[in-house]
Amino acid sequence: MSVDAAVVKNEDRYIPTIDLRDYFDAYSEEKRAKVIEQVRTACLEHGFFQVEGHGVPVESQRRMFAACKALFDLPLEKKRRISLYKYSWRRGYEGPGEQQANDPHHGDFERDAKEGFFVGKELPLDQVDFGKGPNVWPPDLAENDFRRPVMEYYEHARKVGFKVMELLAVSLGHPPSILKDFTTDAAMFLKLLRYPAHTWTDTRKFGSGQHTDYGGLTILLQDPGQDGLEVWHEATQQWVELPALEDKFVINLGDMVQRWTGGEYKSTLHRVINKTGGERYAVPAFWHGDLDAKNPLDPNDTSDETVLQFIKKKFYKGATPSTTGRLRKLSSSIEQICEIEGVPGVSVGVLDHGETLWTESFGFRNKSKTAHPDVNTQYSIGHITMSMVAAGVGKLVNDGKLQWTTLLREIIPEIDHTGVYWTHTATIADILAHRCGLDGEIVTLLADGGNGGTQPCLEEFLKAIDRIPHPLPHRESWRMGPWGYTIAAHIIEHISGQSLHEYLHNQVFQPLGMTSTTLRPSFEGSNNIAEPHASLSNGEACPLEFQPNFANTSFEGSRGAYSTVSDLLIWAKETLAASQNTAASNNTVLKQIPHIISNHIAMKNPSLLERSYGFGWARAQLPGIVGLLGGNSGLWEMSEQPVFGAGNQSRLMIYHQGGGPGYSSFVAIFPESQSAVIVLMNTTAMSDAADWIARLLIEGLFDFTNPTDYVRLAEEAKRRTLEQFATLHNRLAEERIQGAPPLPLQCYVGKYDNKDYKYRLEITVSPDSESDLMISFRGLDSQPYPLRHYHDHVFEWSMSFDEVRKSGRYDITDPSYYKIRFEIYPDNRASRIIWNINDASVPGGLTFEWKDERLAEAWRAVHAGMNDFVSNTMRGIRY
The missing domain is CATH 2.40.128.50 (Lipocalin)
Structure with a gap:
């Protein structure tokens, strides 16, 4: 198979058109036999055929396309608010570049340019499972303009699926009754699609890359005249272009049918290249049958694999159902760590191959222990804010308003540090990579126990900068502190004319659909927000008397954001997509990500494998030492730190930790597998429990051999924490001199x-x-x-x-x-x-x-x- 093979018109020479009326409405056995033979021949050769006489009114098809246009014409930020990555049951909007349909066995290609919207059978929240749950409807569209025409067409397409499935069974020599169990509660998903106009010349850039469908049947409705679908014809080694004709559906078999027929019926590669010069609309219906049923097309199949199990295995690609099973089994360990560490509530999320694999929440989000957290619960994310500020600067760089090498003095001439070399050479990149040698301890300790004080004006801030100690040589060592991101916040505000909060909201959060991520959290009682706690020595969680809020403070740019697991899964997915450094990644909201996550300064050398820092992200080549941005790193000497991933495949881990009063968090991404792990919790635990839980989930995701006992590590970290305080008081007692003060x-x-x-x-x-x-x-x-x-x-x-x-x-x-x-x-x-x-x-x-x-x-x-x-x-x- 060659991506550059010839493309030929179909003209019914390769892929036939079959009139379903000749089987379902005809009284002629000859016509019925002819339809069965046509179906069988098409399925044996390439698993594609077209149908007419299907019974779906043309008016319903047209209303469906009007609904598509109404949806996709909405502003991107409104569509992002109903992103499917907010819902574990996969309903809602999928943006351009968020899917890569290309079969990895047939080349390394760009991410898809199309955007989509998923709809399924309407089910209540208490029945949520993979592919099961309530639909998500755009609030900006009237019911008659969207929901009603979509669900009307959904029911029509579902009936077509029953008809085609019967033809498959009969063509294999089975009576229609063999499908009784398979069609009891047949599952089907619609995916509304819009492909942008094809303006590029590289044939490897697709509206939808070459792939096979993973499930049962696909029933494709194409907007008439908007051609683009091409099917691989193995016999002639060429691509066959199927025209988009009114009232004619394209049917193709998925991998599940090929598996059920022992490879007799084919699941064939196909792709979409929009050549119309305008936008192209299409609506595939993925018809899978009853999710709990087993193979209906081969009574002799002894496998116990259900439809749902097969679909999960194919859908998650490298992440098989056993992967999700491993993650779920870790729940008991997570609960044990929370009990040891005194964690009241935690929410986690796992992404793999660009798809949400698993989300879960534990415990309570409020001090009264009456409300449970979920994927949409807001937590303070601490220093993870830095990656978002770096992305904001990346937008300015991409727009040509500054460069990574721009000197700070070119933007803020008033900078005049006592270190002359620093004053005249420090750049944007230097401050974002924490490689200026400026001390971060003083300002952090002075803010201890509060929200950091009010944000000083630029003049006062620069005076403070002038007095910050400079204990390390410029650009020679990494030293994390808030100052660089305070400067970055000033630069963003100076260049954009907006506050940092407004800029990130308008340029990053809103376009991505991260509707719950903000630098201006609201702490009203009705909001789904996790209340801050601190863990005590007896294992209990004590509610804090204040809610950390860094708005308009010196710390807003370094740890001012609140977010949710749902939003951070979007953040991780978009960062991973934009990290590919491809032409398709240029269409993503986030810019300059390959530069942002690159190695800009070594961290805590010596290290045989890479251990470095980018802009708001740390990098570690596994096996290696991780967690260096959190409290656990201070409990062991570097030579004693637990080595993460020892004895396992080497992989690059890019991560950041977020801490602060009452909260702890961890985000890790893995570019090679497009994977991510998110952990958010509402406590300052005995040690950094978010770190332990994140490592536990990463080991489960990648099925590490010789997994670490993180329950034991949490216990040891707790012991070391309390021991440090005991040592403190012993030392103070030893040096104390009893007696009254010399003065009143x-x-x-x-x-x-x-x-x-x-x-x-x-x-x-x-x-x-x-x-x-x-x-x-x-x-x-x-x-x-x-x-x-x-x-x-x-x-x-x-x-x-x-x-x-x-x-x-x-x-x-x-x-x-x-x-x-x-x-x-x-x-x-x-x-x-x-x-x-x-x-x-x-x-x-x-x-x-x-x-x-x-x-x-x-x-x-x-x-x-x-x-x-x-x-x-x-x-x-x-x-």
Whole structure:
């Protein structure tokens, strides 16, 4: 077979036209016998024939095409809202490039240019299964313009299927009664299709690539005059073009019929190349029979395989029913991990060969444990937001508005970092790949326990950038932090004239049909949103008192998005489709994806196999170490990290993790098999449970040999997490010097500011006891912590593991982080605070100056020993 073989007109020489009336309406046995012989000959040769006299009114056919045109003329964003990838039972819209019909055994070709819409038998939600469930109707079309004509034609086509199936049985020598069980509850699916005008010259670019149909019968309605269907004729080694004629259907046999007849009846390659110069419409009806029935065409077939089992096997290509079975069997392990880690709710999704393979949700999404999560439940996705911002920049690059190598100073001239080389050489690519050497720890730790503060204006932000530590050489090392994506957000807003939220909504989320992905989440009680939790040491999940929301903050570009499993399956599928770097991928919404997911900087060398970072995506050649963007990586030394995929086939894994207060997430894609795994959960677990569950699902998807015991790993990670906190408190206890502070507590009270980061520490006397101090961060009175005397003028505010979790703070176990050192003026008043927030980033600590001149009189009184006056004065001061 050659894709470039000659194409000839049919003219009934190769593929016959059969009048069904000569069998079903005729009283002549001679006519009936002739029809049976025609059917048998066509099925033996190539499994294609055309029929007329089928009983479907022409008016119904015309109304069907009017409905097609009404649907496909809708704006793309409206069609994407009813994407079939939102529904596990496969109903709804499929966009251009989302299918690759080409048989992989016959060449490596482009993805299909057509768009489609799936309709089936209307069934309630409680009967959802593969191919079974309610239809999804476009809300923008009136019932008389779409739903009614579509379902009217559906019933007509279904009756044609019964007739053709009877002819197949009789042509094989069986009585029609043999089909009794097979036709009890016959399943059929319509796929409305529109092919764009064929404007290219490469014959390897198809409206629908060469393929065989995987099921029973296909009943094809073609819009008259819109030719394009070509059938491979094995005997003459050429393609036969079947014209699109009014009131004439094309019938072809699928792989299931070929299997049932032992290969006697053929399932033949066919393709569509739209040569009309305009749009082409067609409506295939895939008629499969009763999904629970077995082979009706061979009574001697001893196989127990049902219609549904066969279709699943063919539909999922490399992912057989055993694959979905393996994934379902992992449910118990997922539940055990959730119990160990204290996870209240989790939603997962698996994509394979570009199709949704399995989705499932566990537990509860709300603190009252009354609502279960599902594929449409919104979760905060943390740093997975970065890949979406990178895609937004990719659109600007594709539109010629900037380049990956554009210097930051060309867009933001005010950038003037103390590192001169960085200032004059940093590019868009540098900030997206986290290869600038800028420290990300300081800003992340300062935002700990909250939403990151308000977004500074560009001038203030650039001043902060100028003071960010630069601990690593520019472009020589990878160091993840939020700053690059804060800059990227400013660049998007500067060039597009829109806010980051508006730009991503208009240019990315809406065109893709990701209707539940947003940087502006709504937390109203009626919304399907997962409430944030934190796992405690006893395994319980504690609801957080605040809902993370990074809108208009410095962290919006790095972790501001909320999304769903349903939307992220679309995201993964579209990213994979656009990653192919083909002409068809140019028609996708996402641009520059091959560049975005490429290797731009090594991660944590040395590594024999690839371990690198792109733009918002990490790369790992398996077997290898993964999960380096989440909390589990900090529980083991690099030399001790679990090796993922050891002893299995090497494959490229592209992934990202998302964390933050109350949530955890994991997205992994595999370009070679067009596969993906999504895990979203509404808790900060004992360890990174989303990481363990994602690895578990990946092993199940690809059937790894020697699978890892992730239940045991979760238990070990929990033990290590609690051990780190025990070590923290032991170290603090060992260094503590008992005794009273050198000065009255009022001498330490005040507001202390760090100008570089616009950050405030506030020290107050405890309202419960005048012998204790409290510390508040960022001026938030809602989060005061006990500040205990440690030694000399040093105080500490360490917390138990459970207290850390309830506050929504990070699991930080460095003792210096919890120490606050006061520097004292000669007159015995505190002048400043030194906070060793991160010794590696700022060896000398951050300085916070005391500036409140209103307290000067009080401090002078302290120096004079007037303690009673001090107490009275302090009580009268309001902060």
